[in-house]
Amino acid sequence: MSQFYVDPNIAKASTISTDVYTSKAIFEAAKEKIFASSWQFIGSREIVKFNGDVQPFTLLENYMNEPLMLTKDTAGEVHCLSNVCTHRGNLISYKQCSKATNLRCKYHGRLFELSGKFISMPEFKEVENFPCEADNLPVLPLFNWGNLLFTSLHKKDEAPIYLSEMMERLHWLPLDEFVYRGDLSKTFDIDASWALYCENYLEGFHIPFVHASLNSALSFGDYTTELYAKASLQLGVSKDAANCFDLPKTSIDYGTNVAAYYFWVYPNMMFNFYPWGLSVNIVSPVAVNKTKVEFLTFMWKEEKYDKGAGSDLDKVEMEDEEIVHSVQKGIVSRFYQHGRYSVTRETGTHHFHRLLAESLNH
Structure with a gap:
């Protein structure tokens, strides 16, 4: 069996090797094996x-x-x-x-x-x-x-392999009207592996335990994850109709109180769509245990800004950072090698680990 293996059956699978988060050799190999061929x-x-x-x-x-x-x-x-x-x-x-x-x-x-x-x-x-x-x-x-x-530096696949599902799901959004706002954009320095930051993003399992304000805005029971070839979607559904998208009938989600679309694109991009606009998060590796995360704000409807699931983003980020920093310290333990996945709540993380294993084994 190769160094990196994640069983395709999530009910049987164990998490990817901790070398992904701790090895300098793997960190360097990821430049060509993961990032150079991605979009x-x-x-x-x-x-x-x-x-x-x-x-x-x-x-x-x-x-x-x-x-x-x-x-x-x-x-x-x-x-x-x-x-x-x-x-x-x-x-x-x-x-x-x-x-x-x-x-x-x-x-x-x-x-x-x-x-x-x-x-x-x-x-x-x-x-x-x-x-x-x-x-x-x-x-x-x-x-x-x-x-x-x-x-893409060394294009392996065409861009639609990564982006088509997001584009089709949000075909009704007038992206040309979204304006970049440098005054609302920020950069965060994280003392943890880029992969740990991504896998934390890829599951809503931790929301009730880590993000009290976000949990009050979203219906945890209706929180779902959809997997695609090189991407995934977490659909944030509101507990009520307030601060939700005004969806057209042409949307597959018409009739649902969608508060946020959380799209992740392999390996390191997050596109968070809210009724006010878009927050693009770019996760950039710096060192094995150092990461830079850019929060780039694109405004659509400023009157809806900082409301609902798209509010207090700095607070949510600080809560995520605290957890990811703690995990980075924990995964170097001689007593930790692999964990298991929640079949219902960690499909996004399992999917990410499968893609990492595929890239690193080639």
Whole structure:
């Protein structure tokens, strides 16, 4: 049997090896085996709103540390490109800029189109077989849903494998109307493994024990989890009709008092939809027992903000952090190796562990 095995039968299964949370070798291996082939959220189309806009960014900073940039060319097409010059590896774009007509490396003047295509290079007339395809900037795949943008470093599967169920379930939501609010967005530093943080998110089992205010807003008996190929949904149903979505008849959930849609997308993204808008949580590994979590706020209906299941998010986060910190201390115990799953309440965590095992065993 491989090092990582989780029985597909949840009633028989034990949790994944604690090496996932404690091993530096596994932490490093996850860069290529898990994160490089997955799709990652990179922000809103508002980042490059106008033709000629260029926005450099680092994908999963402090872990993958991949320098990338978004550009919008003169035809209005958005591109996701490597931000590393194909000559000597210098960063091309150092900071956000607008009204650009091309990309020029400040080191030796190599010039590229905003699409990443090589244009020219000084003092290279004598170089043979030049230019070639390798002189263009690498172009990454780009997928957008409404205003939301996603990319993948080494695309293994198409984006819909990860996102289609969420998109179909919420087909009625006008995502183009959701506006990023930096003033309401926050970053939290967690003293625990990224995987522990994710698996805590993936079950509502702990809500009555950890989140008193959230538990008062949700009907625990109606809390359900749905599993997909590379994602899952926890449906938060309210105890009454207050602070719920006004669902159209075209919604599969029409007639249900939905207070929140909690979508998780493998391996590290959470899309929490509330009647007021969306909170995107990006879980970024930093070290074996260090994690950065970004809470990115996209406002839709501000008059509904901070009500119902979508209220007191900072308080809920602090409660989760306390538990996850405690678990990180516990899983290094010589007396703990594996636990078992609640068949009715921990299907999301079991699903996550199965996906982790599949990735790490390849």
